[in-house]
Amino acid sequence: MKLEETKITVAIIERFMHDFLDSAELDVAIAGGGSSGMTAARYLAKAGTKVAIFERNLHVGGGMWGGGILFPRVVIQEEAKEILGEVGVKLKPCGSGYYTADSVEAVCKCTSATVDAEARVMIGLMVEDVMIREKDRIAGVVVNWKAVELSGLHVDPIGISAKVVIDATGHDAAIARTVQRKIPGAKFPTSTGGVVGEKPMWADMGEKEIIRNTQEIYPGLIVTGMAANTVFGSPRMGAIFGGMLMSGRRAAEVALRSLRKKRA
Ligand code: 48F
Numbered sequence: 001m002k003l004e005e006t007k008i009t010v011a012i013i014e015r016f017m018h019d020f021l022d023s024a025e026l027d028v029a030i031a032g033g034g035s036s037g038m039t040a041a042r043y044l045a046k047a048g049t050k051v052a053i054f055e056r057n058l059h060v061g062g063g064m065w066g067g068g069i070l071f072p073r074v075v076i077q078e079e080a081k082e083i084l085g086e087v088g089v090k091l092k093p094c095g096s097g098y099y100t101a102d103s104v105e106a107v108c109k110c111t112s113a114t115v116d117a118e119a120r121v122m123i124g125l126m127v128e129d130v131m132i133r134e135k136d137r138i139a140g141v142v143v144n145w146k147a148v149e150l151s152g153l154h155v156d157p158i159g160i161s162a163k164v165v166i167d168a169t170g171h172d173a174a175i176a177r178t179v180q181r182k183i184p185g186a187k188f189p190t191s192t193g194g195v196v197g198e199k200p201m202w203a204d205m206g207e208k209e210i211i212r213n214t215q216e217i218y219p220g221l222i223v224t225g226m227a228a229n230t231v232f233g234s235p236r237m238g239a240i241f242g243g244m245l246m247s248g249r250r251a252a253e254v255a256l257r258s259l260r261k262k263r264a
Pocket of ligand 1: 244
């Protein structure tokens with residue numbers, strides 16, 4: 001077979017344009033592809049939802065790759081065991097109710113299951129803003145290449161419509177902060193009405209509160225993972241990932257409920 005560069009070029013452009021166009025209008029757009037965002041995407045795709053992750057890095061997985069202090073192992077508690085079990089991650093018991101997983105295996109198998117469920121995974125794309133409609137409902141995300149931001153070039157972003165947006169950007173809670181900054185009068189159901197800010201480490205409390213914190217904080221905007229704890233002023237928890245996985249699953253349930261409500 002004689003290879004031609006033009007054919008390779010055309011194949012890449014055609015295939016990507018086709019896939020990108022197919023993601024221009026979504027049921028759910030997820031900002032960030034860490035453990036919570038990927039879990040939310042997997043459950044939403046399995047429920048038949050048109051969902052895409054927009055991840056600024058060239059890889060998904062977020063903080064899961066590095067485990068604790070670069071020891072690539074993560075801890076999962078009993079309650080979250082099935083979420084990794086479903087995707088075939090091998091868990092080793094280590095004391096009552098605690099399990100460890102190889103973080104490389106966990107990220108790879110979660111990614112593979114997310115893609116197999118037919119969630120779209122877009123990499124190198126940063127969510128820099130949201131779209132707003134009907135006066136006070138989030139209507140999608142505004143994205144640009146991370147490379148554009150790094151280069152400092154002045155290039156306008158594009159809008160991706162979504163009925164629901166999930167902020168899975170981790171400790172920064174970048175999307176919630178953007179909404180707070182850009183929509184005067186936006187009120188979140190937190191103690192201050194805005195982003196409260198993450199508290200110091202307290203694994204037990206952080207893992208308990210994250211599930212309650214995973215909610216729709218503004219019409220069309222759901223927070224999950226560490227973003228949820230940052231918004232509500234709950235503690236961080238370090239290299240235990242059960243809360244992130246359970247929060248992702250909960251975010252999918254909340255999104256499905258929001259979609260049903262919007263349809264009715
Ligand atoms: O940080 P990350 O893994 O968030 P998470 O799912 O999990 C938190 C844990 O990693 C850990 C922990 C465990 O107890 O506390 O910290 O809440 O994943 C967030 C992802 O979002 C991407 C970022 O690159 C990362 O992969 N991200 C952040 N801001 C943006 C973004 C943005 N504006 N646009 C697109 N991606």
